[in-house]
Amino acid sequence: MWLCLNYYTMIQRHPTYWFNDGDTILHQKVLSNHDDSDIVYRIHHSKFSWPESPKFLLGSSSRTMAENDLDEELLDGLNGCKYVVLDYEQTIDVNDLVVLLDHFYGKSVLSPESDLTTRIVPILRITGPNQLNIPTLHEQAKKYFVRSFPNNAQELAKFQGQCAEEAMSLAIQYDIRQPQKPLLYYLATQTHLELHDADSQDSRTSISTLSHTISTHMISLFTPLLFTPPPTSHMECTDALAEHWMPLVIAPAIEDSAMGKPLQTLERMKDVNWSECGLCEECVRIKREEWTEEQERVWEIMDTWILEADAEE
Incomplete structure (x- = not known):
């Protein structure tokens, strides 16, 4: 149902949160590209009483409907309701x-x-x-x-990065430290980084700069390892590994732009069935342990990179 608040503004009752026995009206100001079309909710104040009554229901914007200069059609049957305008800077x-x-x-x-x-x-x-x-x-x-969000290298290697850009901005905005490192790694591995429109320009610039710096460090650190087949404890296993290194490691990495994705690439290397390629069980075990250690090294050295990047800003 549409109602007129004044000559310029139309308001609409929310289709779900309008209860005829509600005692509180929330008036949400909504800015659109074309006009102002606000939404009102008729709710029950008691629903907000646990574990604390929100301050916005108690503040200066909270008055009875009759105390406001509103359209008579809107006031009909609502004079006893508390009226709260949700009008915030953000x-x-x-x-x-x-x-x-x-x-x-x-x-x-x-x-x-x-x-x-x-x-x-x-x-x-x-x-x-x-x-x-x-x-x-x-x-x-x-x-x-x-x-x-992940809190170790192995989990991060499999992380899909759900709403990572916005999550990183929120983590910075609310000073939530723990997720920032894995989110920054994930963002640094993305070839096309698009930051959330709602973020401030300073926030977008800071995240973009940090991501680029971390990405540069990772490529520099990981490229030599990626393009160099490692030795094993046995000559036969070393030869077998070298023979399969290009099709099973380098080629997929190039296709996936994985020079800047060390954790994911190392995880993929660990998942290869190297026994079928001719390596003995002992060499396979040792290589997987080494690649896990390399993942941990990347995870740990990121702390240094982040501190260095922060110091440069």
């Missing part, structure tokens, strides 16, 4: 607010199993201090956010 995303309401109404409660992109990130963003400022839920979202 615009609140419509979907983020719905995800938050889903949580408080029990439709999709935030949990460790929640999807990163569709649940954890929206709640992390909307509960932050620059938006609705709900500290307890924000900290809970932070915890689940951290759990969504």
